[in-house]
Amino acid sequence: MPNRDVDEEKRATLRRFAALGAASPLAGLGASGEAEAASDSPPTSDARDAIVGYVASTPGAHFSKIRDDLSLGTGETQHHLRQLVDDGALEFRRDGDYKRFFTAGRFSEFEQVALGYLRRRTPRGMLVTLLRGPGTTGAEIASRLDVSRATVSGYARELDDAGLLSRDGGYAVERPETVLTLVVRYADSLGPGAVAMADEADSLIRYDPGAAGSE
Numbered sequence: 520m521p522n523r524d525v526d527e528e529k530r531a532t533l534r535r536f537a538a539l540g541a542a543s544p545l546a547g548l549g550a551s552g553e554a555e556a557a558s559d560s561p562p563t564s565d566a567r568d569a570i571v572g573y574v575a576s577t578p579g580a581h582f583s584k585i586r587d588d589l590s591l592g593t594g595e596t597q598h599h600l601r602q603l604v605d606d607g608a609l610e611f612r613r614d615g616d617y618k619r620f621f622t623a624g625r626f627s628e629f630e631q632v633a634l635g636y637l638r639r640r641t642p643r644g645m646l647v648t649l650l651r652g653p654g655t656t657g658a659e660i661a662s663r664l665d666v667s668r669a670t671v672s673g674y675a676r677e678l679d680d681a682g683l684l685s686r687d688g689g690y691a692v693e694r695p696e697t698v699l700t701l702v703v704r705y706a707d708s709l710g711p712g713a714v715a716m717a718d719e720a721d722s723l724i725r726y727d728p729g730a731a732g733s734e
Contacts, residue, residue: 566591567599571608574620577708579634581617632681633698637709641666642674646683646692647716650699654689 636642678684706717
């Protein structure tokens with residue numbers, strides 16, 4: 520017997536994100552009106568609008584995250600994401616074994632890379648720590664994040680190769696205003712550390728949108 524509480528929770532989640540997706544100029548893209556295979560499945564347009572809304576509020580989310588947070592099936596999620604990419608509503612960037620999804624045309628390559636790392640706990644912690652205190656040492660970062668020094672060193676190399684971190688004379692975030700802006704804008708989907716950072720962002724760096732494009 521189906522669990523009606525779980526089903527209602529799923530529908531409420533879909534409705535919440537579908538409202539965001541429906542407000543997007545991309546709403547309805549990919550919706551073909553085909554019947555759902557299961558009678559208790561949400562309407563196709565609701566599921567797709569929910570995915571659009573979810574990705575808009577959680578850019579850089581990977582497939583499993585989208586599927587699990589929206590309580591969709593694997594095949595259902597694959598189908599909708601493929602259709603939305605084909606129809607130009609979403610785009611994705613490969614990040615190792617992951618595909619990370621973004622609203623099409625919304626983010627630069629640097630921003631997509633940054634959001635991918637901000638969705639990973641230790642790299643996010645490193646970037647947030649360094650935004651708060653440029654020049655913080657690897658040992659200090661390891662202590663604050665409760666990870667090994669080797670873990671910090673490994674991610675520092677990755678972030679350097681990705682263009683997000685400079686290791687010349689100490690660690691420093693590249694294009695800090697842009698990274699800070701992403702942290703602030705999407706703090707609610709990045710966890711309590713990002714939320715705390717957003718609360719104090721004005722005292723750290725004042726973002727000038729005109730300056731960001733000139734970096």
